[in-house]
Amino acid sequence: MSEFFKSIPNIKFEGTDSKNPFAFKHYNPQEIVMGKTMADHMRFGVAYWHTFKGxxxxxxxxxTMIRPWDDSSDEMEVAEMTMRAAFEFFTKLGVGFWCFHDRDIAPEADNLAETNKRLDKIVDLAEKLQKDTGVKLLWGTTNAFAHRRFMSGASTNPSPEVFAYAASQVKKAMEVTHRLGGQGYTFWGGREGYETLLNTDLKRELEHLAAFLHMAVDYKKKIGFTGQFYIEPKPKEPTKHQYDFDAAGVYGFLIKNGLEKDFKLNIEANHATLAGHTFHHELEFCTANGILGSVDANRGDYLLGWDTDQFPTDINDTTLAMYTILRSGGFTTGGLNFDAKVRRQSTDIDDLFFAHIGAMDAFARGLKNAAKMIQDGALADMVKQRYSGWDMGIGAEIENGKMGFDELEAYSIKNGEPNIKSGRQELFENVLNEYV
Ligand SMILES: [Mn+2]
Known part of the structure; x- marks a missing residue:
């Protein structure tokens, strides 16, 4: 079926001695790590928008990039060629999953009814290619941010007509995600936020966002879609303030609006750093609250303040990410979706392969490092020791709810100044570096 990537072989694991740029050095899909194959741990997905539409x-x-699947003046012909190229790429790379926005796979027509027909036509092809290749849909989503109608947001738009249009679009995108057996559906808040508070009724916009998500939950039940809903936090860009700011902000919003049982989070590394957090922090917050759903695996640049969406290559980051993901029990519906784009100067088709191969190898190394850290118990034992005061005596009594302020005051007067214990940050950092 090779049409677009004729010169490129199927990417195989060749081990660390290999110098072949079209081979994995660390990602060995069938290798068992902590009782599961690497492929099952990572559940790698390719992002249609960046890799085929960027x-x-x-x-x-x-x-700057001239793609052979873009070589027609007929938009629908381009859409079909792009879908064929994408599945050829997934197969050669050996990933199990893909992700898309509705408008990536099929272009808009002059009206919504015609646009929906175009989407159905491309989804017919995607359904066939999924069947032929065994590649599955990790999640689908809606692009309700690019068109001018969404310039002031979708569900948080001041206009109810735009709210209605966005709802119609999400309805259809959920239907096609359901039809393609999608394991999830992601809500990324596109332009849900504001440029200035002067023209914004923040309270009303947040109420509309909650109402919109409740409608989505109702519709999901109505059509029998059992995939997991995700919200993807991002603090800014394109708007000055995005409502789904970070994991903690989203979790508070979900709880306030009674939505916490219906949504998990899709954590993107570069969105975490834009929010002033680390990728590791956002994953750890989700794990602590049982809301880690899926991951958009990428990275930013330390010197740039925007969403550069680079392919993840930092072994420290991938190690800490996999350390938290493994301790959370691993992915169920989610996976590692490369929401990442090759640089503007990386103009060749080969670069798409190098980018994904490097990122998959980086996560494979992270997985192996993290598994060893967990098996050795090195960090966990040190953390347990640090909190050991809570396992006995007054600590256990506080945790068991047997103490109040009166009792604690009496205890402190009797026992005097507390003993302090070193936090040993440098030692923890040294231990981590033994594994990276
Ligand atoms: Mn993303």
Whole structure:
């Protein structure tokens, strides 16, 4: 079936001695780590929007990449060629999953009814290609942020007509995700936020966002879609303030609105750093609250303040991410989706392979490092020791709810100044470095 990537072989594991740039050095899909194959741990997915629809455009210039699947003046012909190229790529790379926005896979027509027909036509092809290749849909989503109608947001738009349009679009995107057996559906808040508070009724917009998500939950039940709903936090860009700011903000919003049972989070590494957190922090917060759903695996640049969506290559980051993901019990419906784009100067088709191969190897190393850290118990034993005061005596009594302020005051007067214990940060950092 090779049409678009004729010169590129199927990517195989060749081990660390290999110098072949079209081979994995660390990712060995069938290798068992902590009782599961690497493929089952990671559940790698390719992001359709960046890898097949991204052309390298930036605010200073148009795209730089010329793709063979883009070679037609007929938009629907391009859409079909792109879908064929995508499944050829998934198969050669050896990933199990893909993710898409509705408008990536099928272009808009002059009206919504016609747009929906176009989407159905491309989804017919995607359904066939999924069947032929065994590649599955990790999640689908809606692009309700690019078109000018969404310039002031979708569900938080000041206009109810735009709210209705966005609802119609999400309805259809959920239907096609359901039809393709999607294991999840992601709500990324596109332009759900504001540019200035002066023209914004923040309270009302947040109420509308909650109402919208409740409608989505109702519709999910109505059509029998059993995939997991995710919200993907992001603090800013394109708006100055995005409502789904970070994991903690989203979790508070979900609880306030009675939505916490219906949503988990899709954590993106670069969104975490934009929020002033680490990727590790956002994953750890989700794990602590049982809301880790899926991951958009990428990275930012330490010197740039925007969402650069680079492919993840930092072994420290992947080790800590997998350390938390493994301790959370691992992915069920979710996976590691490469929401990442090759750089504007990486113009060849080969670069798409190098980017994904490197990222998959980086996570494979992270997985192996994290598994060893868990098996050795090195960090966990040190953390347990640090909190050991809570396992006995006054600590256990506080945790068991047997103490109040009166009792604690009496205890402190009797026992005097507390003993302090070193936090040993440098030792913890040294231990981590023994594994990376
Ligand atoms: Mn993302």
């Amino acid at each position: 052309g390298g455009a930036d605010p200073f210039g148009p795209g």
